[in-house]
Amino acid sequence: MTVRETCLKAKENSGVIATACEKDMNAMLAAAAVALRANAEYIIGENKKDVDSCTRGEQFKDRLMLDEKRIDGIARGLEKLTEIECPVGEILEERTLYNGLKLQRVRVPMGVLGIIYEARPNVTADAIALAIKSGNAVVLRGSKDAYLSNAAVTKVIKDAIGNIGYNAEFIQLIEDVSHEGAAELMRMNGVVDVLIPRGSAALIQNAVQNATVPIIETGTGNCHVYMENSADLSMALPILINSKTQRTSVCNACESLLLDEDFAKKHLAEIVAALKEKGVEIVACGRSRKIVPELQAASEEDFYTEFLDMKISIRIVDGVDDAIACVNRYGTHHSDTIVTNDERAAEKFLQGVDSAAVYWNASTRFTDGFEFGLGAEMGISTQKLHARGPMGLKELTSYKYVVRGNGQIRG
Structure with missing residues (x-):
């Protein structure tokens, strides 16, 4: 099918999920979770073809790769969504107007979600699951690097839904993985209600600049760990190592370390040694290199x-105000943390940093829909309109006004 035909098919079948009750939604999710585990060998086989064809480096392959553990994690995410209340139909506001009209503001599905993403085939399952539980149809457009993996995951889920008696055609995967196909999806006004891009900065900026469909921008993650003078190294170092090395290919991984100068004079050599032991390449500012001369110079x-x-930049700052300024200047408004025992410094950082998630004495790696109790996420929004941070079910809905009267007319 062409891109337009695929999008139209999702829209034509959107009523199936928009009017589904929560029991039906949960049945679809449960069946999909069972099917993913049961068909793990098939999915891994298709995924291996994608991985073997990939020439884009080990970090990219890590994002692309599926194994039984990751498939089980995907299935657990679907099962978690069955435990979370469907937001559709929630009454956000109600009141009686001066003329007796009874007004309600009610949460409703967006309609048709367009998801354009790179590499990670787990996004395929997460997007489908979130669409189901939020009452939305979904059009998926993954990258060519992961097409066989995405097609396998989509097939397994749709077959599972069909096998228990539901129409699964509100779920569609675009076959055209060309740049022209992506551009066509971005202009599918009147068919796709909102576009959510997930992937590289280039992909996201392309969507922001060229989409005519309304877009929710998910951001790249230039995340910071800031060690303030009063921090305990015994806490600060594990937070840094976890933020940087627990999984480097994800958007909530730390990319830059900020340190107050007195703290750096005491501890920078030990921090550098710990990072190097993990295999992290370090580039640093001139002030840092005066303390640890062997460090490679960082460019602006x-x-x-x-x-x-496995690379990080290090910069020495002059207190919390300077740290805030650096985060807001160089960061991407994603996730940033301060490690400190000074409550006033912490509160100033939490209020002053303009990011979707700000932390005090915790790893940036927690910015995640599953970790935040959302079951899964459609992406992490770094914009401020409609949604910010991990986008779960509520962020995939809009609202409408429902007004009940008994014959009122306006004079």
Whole structure:
């Protein structure tokens, strides 16, 4: 099918899920979770073809790869969504107007979600699951690197839904993985209600600049760990190591370390040694290199960069105000943390940093729909309109006004 035909098919069948009750939604999710585990060998086989064809480096392959553990994690995410209340139909506001009209503001599905994403085939299952539980149809457009994986996951889920008696055609995967196909999806006004891009900065900016369909921007993650003077190294170092190395290819991984100068004079050598022991490449500002001379010099561009690799930039700052200014200047408004025992410094950082998630004494790696109790996420929004942070079920809904009267007319 063409891109337009695929989108139209999702829209034509959107009523199936928009009018489904929560019991039916949960039945679909439960069946899909069972099917993913039962068909893990098939999915992994298709995924291996994608991985073997990939020439884009080990970090990219890590994002692309599926194994039994990751498939089980995907299935658990679907099962978690069955435990979370469907937001559709929630009454957000109700009142009686001066003329006796009874007004309600009610949460409703968006309609047709367009998801354009790179590499990660787990996004395929997460997007379908979130669409189901929020009452939305969904059009998926993954990258060519993961097409066989995405097709396998989609087939398994749709077959599972069909096998228990439901119409699964509100779920559609675009076959055209060309740049022209992506551009066509971005212009599918009147068919696709909202577009959510997930992937590289280039993909996201392309969507922002060229889409005519309304868009929710998910951001790249140039995330910071800031060690303030009063921090305990015994806490600060594990937070840094976890934020940077627990999984480097994800958007909530730390890319830049900020330190107050007195703290750096006491502890930078030990921090550098711990990072190097983990295999992290370090680039640093001139003040840092005066303390640890063997460090490689950082360019100005390095401080703006989301490395998505075992690499980090280090910069010395002059207190919490300077740290806030650096985060807001160089960061991407994603996730940033302060490690400190000074409550006033912490509160200033939490209020002053303009990011979707800000932390005090915790790893940036927690910015995640599953970790936040949302079951899964459609992406992490770094914009401020409609949705911000991990986008779960409520963020995939809109609202409408329902007005009940008994014959009122306006004079």
